[in-house]
Amino acid sequence: MAYWLMKSEPDEFSIKDLQAKQQAPWDGVRNYQARNFIREMQPEDQVFFYHSSCKQVGIAGVMSIVGTSYEDPLAVKKNSPYFDEKSLIENRWSAIDVKFEKAFEKIISLQAIKKLAQHDHRLDDLLLIKKGNRLSVMPISSAQWQCLMQQVDSI
């Protein structure tokens, strides 16, 4: 089983929205590296739900992967903001279904993660806090996952 982190702007789609729906497609990813990670995902993989571009940036909860990736329907939907003309002739973009697992009582803030990384070497290679990294989908090692989950328990 693998671990991941996926970003969403809570104004668009938040952990609460997922909680209400329980399951939802994760779509609209338009970056090749992120797309390739989506294609690697397997059922039951665990995923951090990260809130970006908002007042409280950080990890807001956990979801899990359902099934495997499929062609993103929004890419071929003409009136969608995620429509991509080139998708009509080739399978360019992928989506995957995610299931709600838990919403943290308190968000693990980006600031707290950065602070923790100063002392805990398990977070040394955490892509989230690498300078200039803008990936919206990224792999998380099991050591990193454990480290961050411990942080949840200690709050």
Add this chain to the structure above:
DNA sequence: GCCAACGTTGGC
């Protein structure tokens, strides 16, 4: 709203 950093596009 600002801006650093990155990805993509397209001319050459």
Add this chain to the structure above:
DNA sequence: GCCAACGTTGGC
């Protein structure tokens, strides 16, 4: 294949 210009991401 290079690289300038542009668009986007995302923290602050």
